[in-house]
Amino acid sequence: ESVITAMCSSEDEKVDFVKAVDPKKKNVEHWLGEVESAMKVAVKSTLSQAIKDYAISSRKDWVRKWPGQCVLTGSKVHWTNEIEAALRNEGYHGIQKYYQKWVDQLNDMVDLVRGQLTPIQR
Numbered sequence: 001e002s003v004i005t006a007m008c009s010s011e012d013e014k015v016d017f018v019k020a021v022d023p024k025k026k027n028v029e030h031w032l033g034e035v036e037s038a039m040k041v042a043v044k045s046t047l048s049q050a051i052k053d054y055a056i057s058s059r060k061d062w063v064r065k066w067p068g069q070c071v072l073t074g075s076k077v078h079w080t081n082e083i084e085a086a087l088r089n090e091g092y093h094g095i096q097k098y099y100q101k102w103v104d105q106l107n108d109m110v111d112l113v114r115g116q117l118t119p120i121q122r
Helices: 028-054 059-065 068-114
Strands: 004-008 014-021
Touching: 004 028, 014 028, 028 059, 028 068, 059 068
Parallel strands: none
Antiparallel strands: 004 014
């Protein structure tokens, strides 16, 4: 069957499409446009799921669970929200408290990278 259901990176990360693309009986310029649209929808959906999952997963598990680009973007979304909340609620002291959280998370990532990871997790 020649239905397109996902996209894969050169690092073998896979992101499933929300809706498969069937190129049969279509001109290439049409079904490629559908693939492009499916890719955008898939990234948006996966990123949204990753951002939501961040709040309920340990960071070590979360980093291994989601595609790299979602981890980078999702981390920045949460960092921005958490910094804004720390500033709004406690000003400078909030940032000081938050600094320790990020040092702890960085140390967790160092431990993770030094441990046993599959090539895709690296």
